[in-house]
Amino acid sequence: MNxxxxxxxxxxxxxxxxxxQEAKHATRVLRIxxxxxxxxxxxxxxxxxxxxxxxxxxxxxxEILDVTFEEKKSPYIALVIGLIKKRDRLEFAVEKSVELxxxxxxxxxxxxxxxxxxxxxxxxxxxxxxxxQSLRLFLPKLSFAENLSSAIDARxxxxxxxxxxxxxxxxxxxxxxxxxxxxxxxxxxxxxxxERNLLKIGGGVSYSLGDKRLRTETAAVTITDRYKNGLL
Numbered sequence: 001m002n003x004x005x006x007x008x009x010x011x012x013x014x015x016x017x018x019x020x021q022e023a024k025h026a027t028r029v030l031r032i033x034x035x036x037x038x039x040x041x042x043x044x045x046x047x048x049x050x051x052x053x054x055x056x057x058x059x060x061x062x063e064i065l066d067v068t069f070e071e072k073k074s075p076y077i078a079l080v081i082g083l084i085k086k087r088d089r090l091e092f093a094v095e096k097s098v099e100l101x102x103x104x105x106x107x108x109x110x111x112x113x114x115x116x117x118x119x120x121x122x123x124x125x126x127x128x129x130x131x132x133q134s135l136r137l138f139l140p141k142l143s144f145a146e147n148l149s150s151a152i153d154a155r156x157x158x159x160x161x162x163x164x165x166x167x168x169x170x171x172x173x174x175x176x177x178x179x180x181x182x183x184x185x186x187x188x189x190x191x192x193x194x195e196r197n198l199l200k201i202g203g204g205v206s207y208s209l210g211d212k213r214l215r216t217e218t219a220a221v222t223i224t225d226r227y228k229n230g231l232l
Contacts (some may be wrong), residue, residue, distance in 0.1 A: 001126065002030060003132045004040045005139070011042055011064075011185075016050065017058040020231035026052075026060055043131070043139030045070045070137045076160070076180045076230050078104040080151045080219045082187025085114040091126050093217035098140050100221065101228035106154070108145040112189025118144050148195045152202055155182045161204040162227070164219050166190055168208035181227055185219045 004026060010017045018040070032052055040048045040062065041171040046069050049060035066221055079102045084090040094105055105127070107118055120142065127142050145151035152161060163184035184199065191199070200208075209222050 001039055002136065003135055004038060005128060005132060006040055006042060008042045008044060011046075011048070014064055014232050016040060016042075016048060016062050016064060020058050023056075023058050023060045025041075027055055032060070037065075041131075041137045041139075043137070045072060045137050047137055072103075072138055073101075074179045075227065076103045077101060077224060078155065078180070078182045079220060079224055080106045080108060080145075080148075080182060080184040082110040082185060082216055083107055083118065084115060084188065084216050085111040087116075087119065087122070089116075089215070089217050091123065093220045094123050095126045095144075096128045096217075096221045097224045098127050098136075099134040100225045101136075102140055102224050103138065104141040104143075106143050106145055106151045107149040108148050108187070110187040111192035111195055112216075113187040114189075120144060124138065126172070128194040148191075149198055152182065152184065152199070156180060161199065161202055162207050162223075163191075163199050163204050164209055164223050165196075165206035166209075166213060168206060183212060183223050183227060185216060185223060 004018055004022050006018055006022065010019065024171065026038065034040060034052050034055055036052045038048055038050050038052060046067055048064050049066040050064055052060060053062035053063045079097050081093055084093065090186050097105060124142055127140055131139055158178065158180050159180040160178040161182050161184065209219055
């Protein structure tokens with residue numbers, strides 16, 4: 001099944017539209033034609049079963065045949081990941097974390113991050129693609145923070161803060177019954193002492209991913225999978 005995405009403002013009770021890249025992908029890549037049946041999500045939990053009614057250059061109109069709604073599953077996972085200089089590795093971390101169930105991703109510039117810029121537009125495209133690939137119906141949030149403090153200060157009070165700590169010797173199974181979790185993974189240089197103190201003062205609980213040193217993207221994917229899919 002191919003899943004398409006449209007923004008909620010392009011949905012009416014009887015019709016929805018695909019615009020721009022989604023419309024081009026549907027008509028030029030997948031060769032969708034008038035009368036074909038397709039599935040579309042609004043990124044807010046709704047799945048629309050549609051029939052294509054009109055095709056234009058950057059616009060596809062669809063008649064809504066049926067709508068189903070999916071409840072968001074807990075826990076809510078906000079993954080906070082230190083900036084990786086190499087763009088392809090950062091994009092890999094974001095893409096795979098979304099596929100595994102991350103509900104929100106915050107990229108932060110750590111004290112030990114190498115200098116580099118973030119192309120949020122490219123990361124947003126990766127998030128959207130990963131959502132559709134994994135047939136998820138909720139579009140994860142994506143943001144960038146200039147430092148760790150800004151990233152974790154934005155969390156709700158009911159959110160448990162858990163951070164991957166490479167200095168721990170043993171694998172620790174830090175379970176949490178909270179409905180909202182913020183999982184923090186440092187950049188490749190690890191957390192600075194000030195960042196580590198910040199996490200502790202903020203009530204963070206340290207978590208070990210094992211006795212091997214992992215790349216940032218590996219740690220991000222591993223911790224997301226363990227907490228989102230109950231592998232602890």
